[in-house]
Amino acid sequence: MPEPLFRKLGQFIELTDDDRRLLSSATHDVRAIGAREDIILEGDRPDFVHLILEGWAGRYKILPSGQRSILAYLIPGDLCDIHVALLKEMDHSIATLSTCRIAFISRSEIVKILEANTRLTHALWWATLVDEAILREWLVTVGHRPADKRIAHFLCEMLLRSKAVGLTVDNSFHLPLTQEELGDTMGLSAVHTNRTLGELRNAGLISIDGRRIAIPDMGRLQEFAEFNPNYLHQKDK
Amino acid sequence: MPEPLFRKLGQFIELTDDDRRLLSSATHDVRAIGAREDIILEGDRPDFVHLILEGWAGRYKILPSGQRSILAYLIPGDLCDIHVALLKEMDHSIATLSTCRIAFISRSEIVKILEANTRLTHALWWATLVDEAILREWLVTVGHRPADKRIAHFLCEMLLRSKAVGLTVDNSFHLPLTQEELGDTMGLSAVHTNRTLGELRNAGLISIDGRRIAIPDMGRLQEFAEFNPNYLHQKDK
DNA sequence: CGCAAGATTGAAGTACGTCAATTCCAGTGG
């Protein structure tokens, strides 16, 4: 069942049939969730770890001013919150962006896996370290890159991450975000996000068809964005 | 020997004498390192995990433009790079900021601890999750807060983190950074950092004596910065 | 005591934000 997770962890270890069985048995409780619904809220201490099987979700915080800051995107194969096993409470919220299929894994099942299988434990830990690496790169982006490179860099990342779980077609992928949400991610206003997206399109670096982004020349976009994929720690490439 | 580490992990688990012995025996190789020297460079695959015993270090990346982005500060009790055990290579560099005493722990010793002691393993994992939580908060700060609150928020955090390892005196702590380095952290120019620091001082929110920051009224500074310490996941308060 | 790095200040430029209006488009009901 959790093919995207297999595909993701497979970048780090060769999964055995036994590993697959263990993961499959843990992800029996699958639920469909509509777009833009909260999965966990800041302050929660949930009893489940959530695994995205289909669709996009995002981590976010709301500032006292009402401003929303989006901190990460979660796509198929991503675990939302293994933190929960160790930290007392969520320090941020998670919501779906598109309609999603999500596996609910009880904490006890996670603990069982961690005790039964050292290689899987390491693979799961590896996944959280990659999340951390992505956060570092976003911090660089938001703090030090101008708007156009900021967005270009983000699109490079999401193309490669989508590709790693088999969600791309000819260097195009589905981006289920409004421009306002993209702005809340990049630390930009919706208006400026719109203008910047227009520039990238005019420069021929990207093309947009509805909610689908196509990157005609990935080399050129990477060069423009000063994008180095090393922080994604992907096996292939 | 590694008192600050005891103190840090002690926030998460009660350390037994056995835990302490295990950690002490791993941290036998201690070296003094001068200020502003690199410990690990991006691309490295070091054989050692580094533990800060005294002084400050920082994670950073250099952009093609030469711009430096500082991504995290490491103070006594912080492990620099457990990543190394799992990720292929460093995706960022680490350098000292002040003179430091650093314990070099060989990878095999880390592995030994991880295999021998589940509780310590969880505590170490917990520490990396806190690092991740801090990164998320920095992303909020850099992306969505104005310069004055950005710096105020950072100072709140560093006071609490310093306090947790016993490095504060009357709500004051040593901040071994130049204003340029602080700017590279907050995504601000050195000039604007200077002016903003001046404003905070004029407002009576902080006082600066050389490289020492004093916070006369922590409640007031927290309120100004909209600082909520939940993301630090500290036990006490 | 002298020097270099860091801190401070002023003046001018710019990349971004805000406000507000208009256009586009997918979904809905008639």
Added chain:
DNA sequence: CCACTGGAATTGACGTACTTCAATCTTGCG
């Protein structure tokens, strides 16, 4: 099939928080 609707995208005008450049002042340190 078309008119209606509300959210999202787009565009223009204008304001501002920040940057950059450059000069001067201060401080720590050999």
